[in-house]
Amino acid sequence: TTPAVAPVLRLTSGLLHNSCWSLRRQARKLGVNQRSRQAHAISQIRTEAMASEHALISESAAWEALKKHVKTIEGTHLRELLQDQERCEELIKEYDGVVVDLSRQRVVHETIIKLLKLAEEAKLKEKIDKMFDGEHINVTENRAVLHAALRAPRDEVINCDGQNVVPSVWEVLDKINSFSDQIRSGSWLGATGKPLTDVVAIGIGGSFLGPLFVHTAFQTEPTCALAAKGRRLRFLANVDPIDVARALADLQQETTLVVIVSKTFTTAETMLNARTVRTWITSALGTEAVSKHMVAVSTNLKLVKEFGIDPANAFGFWDWVGGRYSVCSAVGVLPLALQYGFGNVKKFLEGAWSIDDHFRSAPLGRNLPVLLGLMSVWNVSFLGCPARAILPYCQALAKLAPHIQQVSMESNGKGVSIDGVPLPYGTGEVDFGEPGTNGQHSFYQLIHQGRVVPCDFIGIIKSQQSVYLKGEQVSNHDELMCNFFAQADALAFGKTREELLAEKVPEELIPHKMFSGNRQSLSILLPNLTPYTVGQLLALYENRVAVQGWIWGINSFDQWGVELGKSLAGKVRTQMNAARTKGKPLSGFNYSTTTLLTRYLQGKTQ
Ligand code: F6P
Numbered sequence: 001t002t003p004a005v006a007p008v009l010r011l012t013s014g015l016l017h018n019s020c021w022s023l024r025r026q027a028r029k030l031g032v033n034q035r036s037r038q039a040h041a042i043s044q045i046r047t048e049a050m051a052s053e054h055a056l057i058s059e060s061a062a063w064e065a066l067k068k069h070v071k072t073i074e075g076t077h078l079r080e081l082l083q084d085q086e087r088c089e090e091l092i093k094e095y096d097g098v099v100v101d102l103s104r105q106r107v108v109h110e111t112i113i114k115l116l117k118l119a120e121e122a123k124l125k126e127k128i129d130k131m132f133d134g135e136h137i138n139v140t141e142n143r144a145v146l147h148a149a150l151r152a153p154r155d156e157v158i159n160c161d162g163q164n165v166v167p168s169v170w171e172v173l174d175k176i177n178s179f180s181d182q183i184r185s186g187s188w189l190g191a192t193g194k195p196l197t198d199v200v201a202i203g204i205g206g207s208f209l210g211p212l213f214v215h216t217a218f219q220t221e222p223t224c225a226l227a228a229k230g231r232r233l234r235f236l237a238n239v240d241p242i243d244v245a246r247a248l249a250d251l252q253q254e255t256t257l258v259v260i261v262s263k264t265f266t267t268a269e270t271m272l273n274a275r276t277v278r279t280w281i282t283s284a285l286g287t288e289a290v291s292k293h294m295v296a297v298s299t300n301l302k303l304v305k306e307f308g309i310d311p312a313n314a315f316g317f318w319d320w321v322g323g324r325y326s327v328c329s330a331v332g333v334l335p336l337a338l339q340y341g342f343g344n345v346k347k348f349l350e351g352a353w354s355i356d357d358h359f360r361s362a363p364l365g366r367n368l369p370v371l372l373g374l375m376s377v378w379n380v381s382f383l384g385c386p387a388r389a390i391l392p393y394c395q396a397l398a399k400l401a402p403h404i405q406q407v408s409m410e411s412n413g414k415g416v417s418i419d420g421v422p423l424p425y426g427t428g429e430v431d432f433g434e435p436g437t438n439g440q441h442s443f444y445q446l447i448h449q450g451r452v453v454p455c456d457f458i459g460i461i462k463s464q465q466s467v468y469l470k471g472e473q474v475s476n477h478d479e480l481m482c483n484f485f486a487q488a489d490a491l492a493f494g495k496t497r498e499e500l501l502a503e504k505v506p507e508e509l510i511p512h513k514m515f516s517g518n519r520q521s522l523s524i525l526l527p528n529l530t531p532y533t534v535g536q537l538l539a540l541y542e543n544r545v546a547v548q549g550w551i552w553g554i555n556s557f558d559q560w561g562v563e564l565g566k567s568l569a570g571k572v573r574t575q576m577n578a579a580r581t582k583g584k585p586l587s588g589f590n591y592s593t594t595t596l597l598t599r600y601l602q603g604k605t606q
Contacts, residue, residue: 056417056423056424057118057121057551057552057553058423058425060118060121060122061121062114062117062118062120062121063118063121065117066111066114066115066118066378066382067382069110069111069114069382070382070383072108072110073106073108073111073383076106076108077517077518078104078106078492078493078517078518078519078520079492079493079494079518081103081106081108082103082104082492082493087108088103091103091105091112093368093371095355095362095366095368096355096358096536097526097527097533097536098526098533098536098540099523099524099525099526100371100523100524101523101524102371102375102522104488104491104492104520104521104522104523105375105378105379105454105521105522106378106383106518107375107378111378112365112371115374115377116365116374118374118377119364119370119374119547122550122553123550124364124370124547124550124551125364128360128546129360131144131145131146131148131546132146132148132360133159134146134158134159134160134161134165134320137555137557138322138555138557138558139418139555140555140558140560141319141558143319143320143557144160144320145320145325146160146165146320146321147320147321147322147325147326147328147542148352148353148356148360148539149165149166149169149320150169150317150321150328150349151328151349151350151352151356151539152166152169152356153166153350153353154166154170160320165318165320168318172315172316172317172329172330173333173342173346175315176330176333176334176342177337177342179295179334180334180337180338180341180342181342183195183196183257183338189292190254190255190256190285190292190293191254191285191286191288191289191292191293192254194254195255196255196256197230197231197232197255198231198232198233198251198252198255198256198257199231199232199233199234199256199257199258199259200234200235200236200247200248200251200257200258200259200277201233201234201235201236201261201335202235202236202237202258202259202260202261202274202277203235203237203260203262203297203331204237204238204267204270205267205323205324205406206263206323206324206325206326206327206331206406207261207262207263207297207323207326207331208235208237208261209324209399209402209403209405209406210324210326210327210403210538211235211261211327211331211332211335211336212235212237212399213327213399213400214327214332214336214348214534214538215233215335215339215399216396216397216398216399217396217397217399217400217534218336218339218340218344218348218396218531218534219396220395220396220465221396221464221529221530221531222464223344223530224340224344224531227339227340227341227343227344228339228340231338232251233335233336233338233339234247234248234251235247236273236277237269238269239268239269239272239273243273244273244276244277248277248280253280253281253284253285253293254284254285256281256293257293257294257295257338258277258278258293258294258295259294259296259297259334259338260274260294260295260296260297260304260307260309261296261334261335262274262296262297262298263298263299263317263323263326263331264298264299264300265296265298265300265303265304265307266300266303268569268570274307278290278294278308281293290308290309291309291313294308294309294313295309295313295314295315295334296309296313296315297314297315297329297330297331298314299316299317299318299319299321301314301316315330317330317331323559324406324407324410324411325407325542327403327538328348328349328352328535328538332345333345333349340531344531345531347532347535348531348532348534348535348538349535350532351530351531351532351533351534351535351536351537351538351539352535352536353535354532354535354536354539355368355369355536355540355543356539356543359539359543368540369539369540369543369544369546369547370547372522372540372544373544373545373546373547373548373551374551375454375522376429376454376544376548377547377548377552379429379454379520380426380428380429381425381426381552383520385429385452385453385454385520386426386429386430387429387430387431387432387451387453387454388408388429388430388431388432388453388455388456389433389439389447389454389456390404390431390432390433390455391433391435391436391455391457391458391487392433392435392436392458392459393436393437393457393458393459393460393480393483394435394458394459394460394480395435396464396529397435397458397529397537398434398435400433400537401431401432401433404431404433405431405432407541407542407545408428408429408431408541408545409428409429409430409431410559410561410562411545411546411549411556411559412427412428412429412545412548412549412554412556413427413428413561414427414428414549414552414556414561415427416554417552417553417554418553418554423552423553425552427548427549427552427554433456436480436483436484436487437480437483440483440487447491447519448490448491448515448519449515452519452520453519454519454520454521454522455487455488455491455519455520455521456522456523456524457484457487457488457521457522457523457524458525458526458537459485459523459524459526460481460525460526460529461525461526461527461528462527462528463476463477463480463529464528464529465477484523487521488521488523490515491517491519491520491521492517492518492520493515493517494514494515494516494517494518494519495513495514495515495517496514497510497514500513500514524537524540571588572597575588575589575597576601579601580601
């Protein structure tokens with residue numbers, strides 16, 4: 001295939017791949033029969049191919065221009081770029097108290113212009129609008145993507161399939177408000193007449209990581225801490241019996257409320273844990289106790305009922321909320337409201353909405369999630385950095401990186417375009433992180449002198465906690481923030497041979513003590529860490545991930561990649577059970593799996 005024909009072939013084959021479900025669905029909507037459906041599909045493929053609407057972004061002029069521009073950037077060093085005040089001014093942005101400093105990115109004015117051109121080429125603005133307009137942009141699951149509606153004010157109108165979804169969102173929020181109030185005030189009593197002071201939230205993935213992130217961020221915030229006095233919130237995610245033991249340790253059934261959180265209500269680990277904890281409850285309090293001690297959050301209210309939970313004790317959400325984007329639905333709001341009161345959670349939703357509103361309306365050049373997303377695309381696709389470190393200088397944000405790992409990696413780790421065309425470029429990034437300064441004493445060595453890993457530094461101006469020690473040179477929080485400022489500069493400036501010579505470093509140590517610098521990072525500075533700013537931070541990342549996916553031309557809202565492992569586990573489950581109960585020999589596995597599985601089963605009987 002000659003290079004000129006390759007994109008066309010790729011495009012056509014992708015469209016043909018794609019035609020099966022997407023076009024059939026569209027034709028079905030038009031109410032046409034099988035034959036004319038086929039004709040319709042073919043003509044649509046032609047029209048779409050002609051309009052080049054589905055061409056890969058890497059074939060655009062804007063992408064090509066950025067590739068060429070890399071040469072210019074390679075001729076720069078952040079040491080010099082940071083001397084240019086005009087450039088820095090252009091790259092430090094602020095919205096609603098959130099400061100985002102992009103001046104330590106390896107970009108100049110021209111890079112931003114070119115990235116905005118790429119955004120235009122990728123039809124980014126239209127894609128943002130389509131999301132807020134409730135279009136079914138998650139095409140492989142035929143769903144809208146409206147997690148932003150979960151935090152919309154009561155009077156906002158967000159339509160999906162011809163209906164404003166905001167009233168139904170608020171119906172659930174009002175129900176949570178009243179239920180959490182009953183539990184917290186003690187007007188809802190357990191089976192033995194005691195108030196329920198402890199909550200165990202059972203769920204995994206998006207039904208766990210977001211709520212855990214927010215819980216960790218709220219825990220030490222004074223208003224939240226006061227509201228949570230005398231209450232405990234635990235999470236049970238892993239199917240590992242160790243996690244069950246850890247989650248239930250020291251809890252009493254008669255004072256515990258269990259919240260089963262599962263969008264599908266079919267996730268194997270969650271359902272097994274739910275059955276385990278139901279037995280824990282009923283063995284102590286009898287089966288009648290379930291209605292007082294167990295509630296559920298799900299989109300599958302039928303299965304919730306079949307599980308034995310009173311529909312009145314179920315909190316619904318909708319298929320237009322992706323699992324990893326569900327923390328602002330009852331998934332997060334219910335457990336968090338039980339622990340911290342609905343008022344605090346409402347402020348968190350308001351913070352997230354502040355960024356959503358900015359995201360949908362601000363011009364792209366001043367739009368924080370857009371600029372953040374473009375920086376990531378630039379680093380991943382043009383500067384060849386496939387990893388990103390998320391480094392909050394705030395212990396309360398300890399669970400930010402694990403949450404963003406799912407939001408980002410499950411969304412953008414894809415191999416084909418939204419039309420099913422295999423991608424000639426990598427998408428997504430490897431996210432990891434730890435709060436500073438702990439991370440500095442762990443993996444920063446690699447970031448400073450080993451591989452280039454773009455870093456997100458997140459700092460807080462006013463700590464959640466006041467100062468204990470007086471008379472020190474700086475307070476604990478100031479000390480923490482000294483490191484926040486220093487690390488970004490250490491990465492950018494590095495340390496030269498000349499500087500080391502001036503310090504009289506022995507010649508043989510100079511190569512070891514040199515820092516190349518020119519390692520990019522960005523800094524996000526929040527005024528404080530309150531429910532409101534936690535919401536802002538969440539929405540910044542969620543929307544940023546969407547921007548990256550839209551530029552790369554992928555579907556950031558499905559997750560087919562998690563299915564294969566799940567179904568293979570089902571096969572192992574069946575055979576493990578048959579081997580144990582009927583002594584049936586294992587079959588159909590490869591040599592390695594058979595050997596290990598046999599060893600495992602033998603070990604159990606010894
Ligand atoms: O395995 C991945 C996943 O499907 C996630 O996308 C989701 O957040 C998680 O499992 C849990 O799913 P559910 O809420 O349906 O139990």
